[in-house]
Amino acid sequence: MSITEKGQAMTANRLRDGAVVFFTRSGDWSEAIDAAVLATEPQAARALESRGKDDERATLVTGVYLFDAERRDGHIRALHIRERIRTLGPTVRLDLGKQAEGLGGAFPAENGG
Amino acid sequence: MYRYDEFDYQFVRDRTAQFADQARRRLAGELTEDEFRPLRLMNGLYLQLHAYMLRIAIPYGTLSSRQMRQLAMIARRWDKNYGHFTTRQNIQFNWIKLEDTPEILAALADVEMHAIQTSGNCIRNVTTDQWAGAAADEIADPRPVAELIRQWSSLHPEFSYLPRKFKIAVTGAPNDRAAVKVHDIGLRLHKNDKGEAGWEVIVGGGLGRTPLIGVTVREFLPQHELIAYLEAIMRVYNLYGRRDNKYKARIKILVHELGPEKFRAEVEAEYARRPKQETEVEERELARIAAYFAPPQFERLPRWSPRFEEARLANPAFARWVRTNVAAHFADGYAIANISLKPEGGIPGDATSEQMELVADLAERHSFSEIRVSHAQNLVLPHVKRDDLFDLWQALSGAGLAASNLGLAGDIIACPGLDYCTLATARSIPVAQAISRKFADYDRQQDIGPLKINISGCINACGHHHVGHIGILGLDKKGEEYYQITLGGSSATSASIGQIIGPGFAGHDVPDAIEKILDTYLKHRQPGEEFLAAYRRLGAQPFKEALYAAH
C-alpha cells in the first residue's frame, strides 16, 4: 500500500529558453518534477508562491503558478492531465521532451496510471 | 513569386534588430513579462505548454524552395527537426529558446521571411486559395492583392493594438477555398455587368466561441479603393470594438451588436469623412507586385500525356493518388499536385526537416521552385507537368508523403491541442490519429467521399471545428477530456456553422461515434450525394438516433 500525500507544487518556464521547471526543496528550479517540493499546507503554498514571484522579478523564470499534485511512492504526480503532459512532453511524440531526456514524471498523462 | 526589394529587406532587418533589442531588455529585466508579452506576440513568439513557440508567417501560403530549405535548417538547428504547418498557412516551431530568437529572425530575413504579426491583437497573416495562380476556375490570381495587404498591414501604426486579433482572407475564384465568409474580413473577387473586376467585402465572420457567417458590407468595391476602404473598416473596429471582454472583442460581435445596417453606415461614414487620398500610388504598387506573379513560363503541351496515362493504368496506387490529390490546372499539360501531410496515424500538418527538404527538391525539379501551404495543413506543388506526376509520386511515396486522402476522411484538420498548447482544454492530435487509423483503408475513404473532419482542442477553434462537415471540439469535464461533435459545418461558398449533435464522448469513443455517423450517411445517401448534402437533406435526426439510441 503506497502512502499518498496531497499538496501543491510550483512550476514556471525558465525565461531564457522557456523550459518547464519546478521549484525544488533546495530553493532552485529543476526540469524534473520529482525534484519538486510539495506544499501540503496552505501557508506553505503561499510562501512558495511568494518565492516564485521573487524569481520572476529576478528574471529567472516566468509564468509561475501552483498546481495540485500528490506524492506517491516518492514520485510527484500532477492531478490534472495538462500538468502531467507538462512533466512529460507531448503524448504524441514520446521521443521528445522530458520523457525522452530522462527528466519525465513517473506517471502517464492518461488517468488510471 | 514576390521578391523583396531593398525596402522590404531593410524593413525585416530593422524589425529583427528591434526585436533583438526587446528580447535583450526582457532578459536584462528592463521589461516585465506583462510589457514584453504583446511585443513578443506581435513577433509570433508564444510561451506554450513546454517551451516558447515561434510562428513564422508564410504570406498567403506561398513559399519558394529556398525558403522551405531555410525552414528545414531552422528546425534542425534551433528546434527538434520538425515543424507544424497551421490552419493559417503558417509554420510553427515548438521548442524555441527566447535567446535564440533574434538569430532565427535574422535567418528568416535572409530568405525574405519574418514572424511579424503571426500573433497578437493586430492584422494577422493574410490567407488565400492554396491553388491561386494555378486553378482552372480562377478569375484572377488573388496573391498580388494579398501581398499589397501584407505590406499595408505590416506594423500599421494605427492598427497594432486592436481589441483582438484580425484575420483577412482573399479569394480570386468562384469556388471559395479561402473560407472568406468566416474571416474578420473576407474579400471575394468578382466581375460586374461591365466586366470589371471588383471586391465583394464581407465582414464579421468568424469561428471561436461565437461562430458567425460574415455579412456583405459592399457588393462591389472597385479594386483601387481597397486599401482606403480597409482603413475605414479597421478604424471603425479599432474605435468601437469591445474591449471590456476578450470573448466579445472580435469584429463579428461589433457587427452583430450594431446590426449589419448600422455597421455599414459607420464604415461608409468614416470612408466618406476621410480626406480622399490619391490612389495612384496604390494602383502602381499593385501593378508592380502583380508583375512578380506573372505565370511561370509554361511549355506548350498537349492536354493528353501518354506517359501519365500509361502509368495510371499500370499502377492502381498511383491512379488513386491522382484521383484524390491532383487537381486541374489552367495550363494544358500541367496539374496541381497536393501533398498530404496526413499519413495514416500521423500528426496533421507536421513535417520533418528531411521532408521539407525533399519537397523543396521536388519543387525545383517539377514546379518552378514554388510550394504552397494550404489551410488544411497540406502542401501543394502548383505547377507540375502531367508527364512528371508519376516520378513525383514515386519520390513522395519514398518519404511517407504520398497519402491519397486529400479531402477525404483521413485528411483531418487538427490544432496542436493539449499536447502543445497552453490554451487547450483537451488533446486534438491523438483523436485525429485514432480516426485516421480507423479509416485508413483508402477504398473505404473513397467510398465515403469528400469529407472534412476538423478537430479543435478548445473553444478558440484553431482547428476550425465549426466548419467541419464533422467537427470535434475537445473540452475539459472535471479534469477529463471529452469531445463534442458538430455536424453540417462548411467553409465553402455555401458556408454554414455545424450544429452540436448531442452529449459529448470520451476520447476513445470518438472514432466509433464517427463511424456510426458515416454508416448512417452511407445507409441514407442518394446516388452521388456527398456527406454534407446528405446531412443538409436528412437533418440531425437519423444521426442522433445512430449515436444515442439505447440499443
Place this chain on the structure above:
Amino acid sequence: MPLIKNDRFIDDPWTHVGLEDSLPSSGDIIVPYARLLKEWDALTRHDGRLGVVFTNIDRVEALSLFLPRLALIALPFPSFTDGRAYSLARQIRETGFAGELRASGNVLPDQLQFMRQVGFDAFEVTERFAPEVWLGASRRMSLAYQRGLYRPAGEAEVWSERHRDAEPWLEQPHAG
C-alpha cells in the same frame, strides 16, 4: 511627469487643471473635456493657451466646435494595449488640427514610433524606463509601408519611394 517633445525631454509649459480645481488667472492650461462642455464661455476668455484631455470613448465630432480655440489635445492611454487613441489621433489630425497632440497615461517606449506616426508629437512618459530608452525608441524602424504618416526626415514611406514619379503625394508635415 517627464515630457518628450521633438525627441527631447523638456519642462512642461502646460498646467493640468482638474474638474474641480479653480482656474488660474493666466497660463497655458489643460482641462478635462467635461469642463470644456461646462465652462466653455469662461474658458474662451482665459488668458493663455487652452488644451483638453479627451478620452477615447468620446467621438471626434464632439471636438469640432472647440477645435479652432484649442492648442493642445491630450489623449490618455488607460492601458498600453488599448489602441483606440491611435485612431482618434489620426482622426483629429485629419480635421486639420495642427496644435500639440499629446499621449499620456500608460505608454511604453516601444510604442512611441507608432504614436508619432499617427500624429502625436508630445509624450508624457514615466521614469520607469531610462531616458535613452525613451529617446531611441521612436526611430527603431527606418521605413513604413503606410502612406500619410507623420515622420521625421529620413524615415521612408516605402510605397511613395517606389513610385516617386507618380502623382505627387501631399506630404504630411513632419512631426515635431
